[in-house]
Amino acid sequence: MKCRSEPIFEAVAESFICNSEKYTTPQIARQIIAMGRLSYLPQCSSQMFKKLESVLSSRFSQFQPRALIEVLHSCIHLERFPLNFVSKVFSPYFLQRLQAQGEPLDKHALGQLTQLNLSISLECNYYRGARLPYHLHVKKFSSMDHSFESPVESYLYNQVKGPLNKLLEGKTYYSTRVFTQPGYTIDVEICLDEDGFVLPLSQWDHTHRRIALCLDAQDRFCSNTHHLLGKEVTKRRHLCRMGYEVVQIPYFEFEKLRTQQERVQYLHKKIFPTIFTSYR
Structure with a gap:
């Protein structure tokens, strides 16, 4: 999906602010992921991310581990850094939970965590929380599905x-x-x-x-x-x-x-x- 409709995204963001408590966690994740993927920052982004942090705080344990990684990874595409939750996904407990639920740390998930860690290192010098263990870092962002960068044509x-x-x-x-x-x-x-x-x-x-x-x-x-x-x-x-x-x-x-x-x-x-x- 690469269709970037500004009116649709604005309506989605406004609805998210008013109704996010009623959404399921997969619905919340899909909305944030779409905005990150297409690099669309809505006009009401300040209120939207404030609401997102509130939802993550109150419903953190309800999110599937993979969905949490997707949401936080999407945030960096919009230059937003929910640091309180970044430290949680880098914690040994979360990484163990991710594996325990039958969701192995495949290359895609590790790539997202690695890029999230890189973004924190480059753009959040004041961050002092947990980091992704070095042995989990991927060496290259290039991949068959081009999830992190598109090769030169x-x-x-x-x-x-x-x-x-x-x-x-x-x-x-x-x-x-x-x-x-x-x-x-x-x-x-x-x-x-x-x-x-x-x-x-x-x-x-x-x-x-x-x-x-x-x-x-x-x-x-x-x-x-x-x-x-x-x-x-x-x-x-x-x-x-x-x-x-x-x-x-x-x-x-x-x-x-x-x-x-x-x-x-x-x-x-x-x-x-x-x-x-x-x-x-």
């Missing part, structure tokens, strides 16, 4: 590759599908030295700044919109927190360009202002 990459080679004077000045330690994969990475010059791969040991190019094909967006999916919004936010300069190359801009020269000029305008702005 070959068609768009092949369109960008030629103009990018021309702009940077060769393919030795960037790397593709770069794996990062926290688990994300970067479509294209460009590294700069301390003077702002683009470094060849052979000199990446001297990297001072990193640029992450996100080649955003249609599958990274909500249906028929230019709104990124929640997982993609979170990934970019985290990359920025990790110290990357994030440059987005959306398909709907790039595919309008018909000539090689137009595409080179477009990439120049996208990439080089990012480089030079930080050195003014």
Whole structure:
């Protein structure tokens, strides 16, 4: 489901504020998960999340463990961090409960917990509660079902590759599908030295700044919109927190360009202002 209807989400949020006590826990989970998945923050979000915290406090034990993980994981896509409940799902008791109810810690659940833990580490420096044990962390967010990030689309990459080679004077000045330690994969990475010059791969040991190019094909967006999916919004936010300069190359801009020269000029305008702005 990738259909992002603002009127529907606004109505859902308003109903949630007024009627959440009447909803079953699966109904509550589905509403929050949908908003997170499609990165929709309603106008009444402050009241909605206040109500969500109230519901979680009073009915925490009624939620299935997997549903709780889904709800909290969806919250980070909306830049909301219910820290009181994060510490609970990271507790040994909760993790044991998750396994005891016949819901093994499969890679998807571990990926959600790992990304939740990463979000807390990067975005909530004041948090002092429980963390996910290191041995439970997944090493990569890439997965067959693309739950945490969408792989770069070959068609768009092949369109960008030629103009990018021309702009940077060769393919030795960037790397593709770069794996990062926290688990994300970067479509294209460009590294700069301390003077702002683009470094060849052979000199990446001297990297001072990193640029992450996100080649955003249609599958990274909500249906028929230019709104990124929640997982993609979170990934970019985290990359920025990790110290990357994030440059987005959306398909709907790039595919309008018909000539090689137009595409080179477009990439120049996208990439080089990012480089030079930080050195003014």
